[in-house]
Amino acid sequence: MNSALQFSISPYTPFMQETKVNLGNGIELHVEVGGKPEHPTILLIMGLGAQMLFWPDFFCKSLIDQGFRVIRFDNRDIGLSSKVRHQGKRLNTMKLMGRFALGLRNQGAPYTLYDMADDVSMLLDRLGVSKAHVIGASMGGMIAQILAAKYPEKVEKLGLMFTSNNQPFLPPPFPKQLLSLIGKPESRDEEGIVNHSLKLFQLIGSPGYINHIEAVQTARKLYQRSYYPAGVLQQFLAILCTGSLLQLDREIKQPTLVLHGSRDRLLPPSHGKAVAKAISGAKFELIDGMGHDIPAHFIPQLSGLFAHHFKSSY
Helix, strand or coil, X not given: CCCCCCCEECCCCCCEEEEEEECCCCCEEEEEEEXXXXXXXXXXXXXXXXXXXXXXXXXXXXXXXXXXXXXXXXXXXXXXXXXXXXXXXXXXXXXXXXXXXXCCCCCCCCCCHHHHHHHHHHHHHHHCCCCEEEEEECHHHHHHHHHHHHCHHHEEEEEEECCCCCCCCCCCCCHHHHHHHHCCCCCCCHHHHHHHHHHHHHHHCCCCCCCHHHHHHHHHHHHHHCCXXXXXXXXXXXXXXXXXXXXXXXXXXXXXXXXXECCCCCCCHHHHHHHHHHCCCCEEEEECCCCCCCCHHHHHHHHHHHHHHHHCCC
């Protein structure tokens, strides 16, 4: 780990330390690191509009307890990382979505997932991590696919969770769930945002495994930490202007494990299966009952599968 960086104890959990990392490209990322420096590193990449706290403390601690050092961070445009100001013309999101579904090329976003993958590559460099295991969830899984293909020397093994390669003609995300993710809340005060977040958790989360009290606490914590809806839209535009990752997937050589929930109501399991089919030798596991989230109930299973994957000799 880069000794020049100044770390302090995370305000959220005592086993993680936080710092700011200037990438040198105009972007500064807020980062947390936990575990012993001599242990193999797992880098966690979170999804659309999701702060790094969507990687549950329990999930991070479970990986640490299984012998790994864990890094989680806020992507650009979310949480406590740098915000990107869009100087270009206003884009027609619905038109872009239609072209995206057909595999047609889109342009005009402030940045693409390729830029976000470059952020991750530079983050590893700044942290002094030459090679890491990588787990990406949802949009973070898309970034992880690009990272593994574009910077193969930096990715030891790949873990993907409820993600897609966005190849043409896959079943589209369920409209109600997608619109709740990128849509506007009824009001912009704290209670309005918290209620909007709760509705989102209910729509995309694992049915029967959502703890209402914990969900309220999480929504409030996330709002108080950072609320930047423009970043959510810009990350969505990044997905739409990146397009299919199918050809990139065919370049990935790292051992890959793809996990997907059977009850995912945002990205159907066929998306995860398409990724696993496109990556040579990839393994696919369907997690019975899980949605588009990481509830405590599933964490022992998820962390165990990833830990076994990263420790295996194949």
